[in-house]
Amino acid sequence: MTSRRYIQDALSEWMKGEGPDADIVISSRIRVARNLRSYPFPMLATNQQSKEVLDRISVILKENELEQLGHFEFIQLDEWDELQKRVLVEKHLISPNLAEEARNGAVALSDNESISIMVNEEDHLRIQVLASGFQLKEAWHTANRIDDVFESSLDYAFDEKRGYLTSCPTNVGTGIRASVMMHLPALVLTQQINRILSAITQVGLVVRGLYGEGSEATGNLFQISNQITLGQSEDEIIDNLHSVARQIIEHERVARKKLMQESRLRITDRINRSLGILSYAAIMDSKESAQRLSDVRLGVDLGIISHVPMHTLNELTIMTQPAFMQQHAGEKLSPEERDVRRAELIRTRLTGT
Template sequence: MSLSDFLQRAMSRWMKEGGPEDDIVLTSRVRVARNLQGYPFPVLQTDSHAREVIESVARAVASPSMASLGKFELVRCQDLSALDRQVFVEKHLISPDLAQQEKHGAMVLRDDELVSIMINEEDHLRIQCIYPGLRLEDAWKTASAIDDALESQLTYAYHDTYGYLTACPTNVGTGIRASVMMHLPGLVLSGSINRMLTAVSQVGLAVRGMYGEGSESYGNLFQVSNQITLGETEEEITQNLRSVVYQLIEHERNARKALLARNRTQLEDRVSRSFGILAYARRIDTKETMERLSDVRLGIDLGIIQGVSAGILKELMVTTQPAFLQKYSNRELSASERDVRRAALIRERLRLDDMEVQG
């Protein structure tokens, strides 16, 4: 299979498309946590409880109210290999925790993969909507519609005072987590990132790495999300996050302008060297790949690099991950083999852009 054919089949819509402010905001995501009344939380449930939850969700997903929102498919973790489950993690469609739930876990995917529903993760249901660019309102609107459709078929665990009940107390209330994935190389290179992130945390937001809580931040990518789920409406949560994100966008753009004005030659050299390494390296690890991709995307956004798709950072930050490389290669690869395969994939991907420009 050619790389272009593989990418057409493997890439989610959020990976391929652009959106508002997407020179800095790569994705917007809304996740809604829900639990079914009468069942223990997943950490305490028995095998029979887990099966009953999956069957109840399967019936709800098959209802006409859900059919009006798109084409959905339920997939049980036990029917997938460990490699396939990890591919879904790398595509940001499920969490690493769900990927470990081989016996009790399941997922519901919409055909465009903008929507995924995790079953029997930390909560019985985690409805996730992920959109390209700054589209928090769109993500919430879709998540809310799916939540309403499911609630018309299922009885949620709900308290008149506390709201929706969740396994973790920090999610009680609305059960909503809204987040954006931001590319902030200007703030990192200018030395302002720690000050900005401290300010963000002081207004009730959390900053995490690329795969959420507990993950590292590679390639100057930061996930900014709400921490408070109780005492505010869903609209207030998304609006507050959006307001802070716009401030970060302004600071990042100012930082990029300052870097370009202060030492354009040094910046051009940095991004050009990174492009050269990606274009010609014969082996490269994940961390360096993300660092070099960040430089190249910055160069594209500032007009230093021409003829390369701006979406290459989103695309390659997923397709160069370990499980994806092994899926594309159709075999298990050692760490060293992955480094070689990763470099080859990047070289080939850059050639595809070059061929399009020449054509």
Template sequence: MKKFEDFLSEHPAQWMVGDKEHGDIIMSTRVRLARNMEEMHFPRAASEEDILSVDRDVSGAILDDENLPYQFSHFDLSDKTVVQKQVLVEKHLISPQLAGQNKHGSVLISEDESISIMINEEDHIRIQCIEPGLDFKEALRRANEIDDCLERNLSYAFDERFGYKTTCPTNVGTGLRASAMLHLPALTMTKQMRQLITMMPRLGLVVRGMYGEGTEATGSYYQISNQITLGKSEEEIVQELESIVLQIINKEIEAREAMLEYASIAISDRLNRSLGVLQYARILTSEEAASCLSNVRLGIDLGIIQSIPNELLNKCMLIMQPGFLQQIAGTSLKANERDVFRAELIRDIFQQCGVLNNNNGDKGEDSYDV
């Protein structure tokens, strides 16, 4: 069983380094199931006794089940520091809501960090499974495996007409939220992303930032998820979302090809400038760092920038976040101090890897405002 400190590591989780089809565009897929215990108040209104009882019952059901093919570690978050909880958010192991609450929240995390079970967040139970690339089927299978284990041992709050009861009405029904994390720099640069974001609600979808509800998109990373959980089966929800995600992937591919054909010099200049900023800047805000890392990742995908492994970019994406910066520094940092330390860390990582600024992309006419 892994210790708490092991999950605070700067090394990206295994799902972040997967090599699947369209892995340059779709970083991961996630399935989350919301469940509540029968005849108990939802966490916000529950007594401390009930909250502790839920924690005990849920963690016991998972840790005592010898048939589950996963090893879990259980952590009470009430005695963890703000920075430690922020790091878990930045690694997508818990939600910002669970990190920010004062009551007794806890989490079960699988050894490979692809499954986490949040206890006493907005709902009593939130099962989260993340897979690399586009693989809703496997994420749903694993989430249902955990759900079945819990349902064998616990009594869920369920209504024959409305399905699983949840704190938020938008989760009633299946209690399922499926989402895809997409890197869409070409659609962002060519201003097509605005139209897609406007269109999504009409398709029953919502676009958010990297950390879900209440977060803004940074570095051209977008989380696209379903809004409707009632009136459809789990399989229908993920199939419809996957179909739309594939269409978005194709649009991103078309936008990348168009930029290379009509604006290769301009795009090469922009992407290599971003590499230069990461190598030499002395001050980097989180927004600028995310934007530059996004541009460099695009440069690698297009063959414009070479000799940079994706593992390096994944590590930079983690350590540039406020929680990780303060954990590495060993002290709290003000915003301006974080900007200086962020630039120093990223600069050192690039220098240690001996990264060279390579440019292969000078061809075509400049006609895009990139």
């Protein structure tokens, strides 16, 4: 199997729209940050030191215990060009930091792309597990198993009082970031979203966009994650996010029911207009495509649209990103050319023409 297929196919296994509450929770993610005690953290490490870290971790990646979780493809990122690395970022398989700044950076990807193990990112080791739908605890179980394999062979940077030591102080403690990607169009349309997001920040959680820190919440997609890693156990962090996410799911369901009861004609018109524009537009910028794909996704969830598979909408979310479009086209595209290409891709997937 060639590693290039990770940038040729837009749809990862965890993006197929399956799993519990997948109509609202697009994905669940656990990320574990770890460092090796005997080496400077990546930002201070020499080229030789970061290479030694890479070599030590790559040996463990070949152990039988990890193979029980599936086959992993090991990719050294200095062998890939900038566009190819950006595609991995757009597919959520690596972080922007690993793509842009890492020295001797690498990633091990599972065949189904649900597990990515990043080396020499902001920290020496970052274990990421992605699951479709609302499966936070299942993702944590997998990430914990992987972490145990590494910890049995590596001496982690750990302090009895502070916990696991990381490059960024906000990750010190458990080193865990748990997050859920949620589609909340009804809460936006009923103007409840700001009140709910404000309440979320009061319980130690943070809200970001599709691509995490620094990204805008377009297409009614919100990434909700823990902000506190110190002073709480892993299970407490997971349970807190799980409980809050469950409440948000219920609020979104109530809001969707209210829309259908009080504004069925208007919401049906909005959804069908967006589907029509996506099906026939010749030019489409990223912000408009995200919003109209959100409308169509809501239409599928409400049963207003029946002929568009959810996995097609998830695929389009990735395929219409700048790097993936240019990779697919085989050439660099200007912003206007990308808008034309984006419209063409959407038309083709939705209508076959």
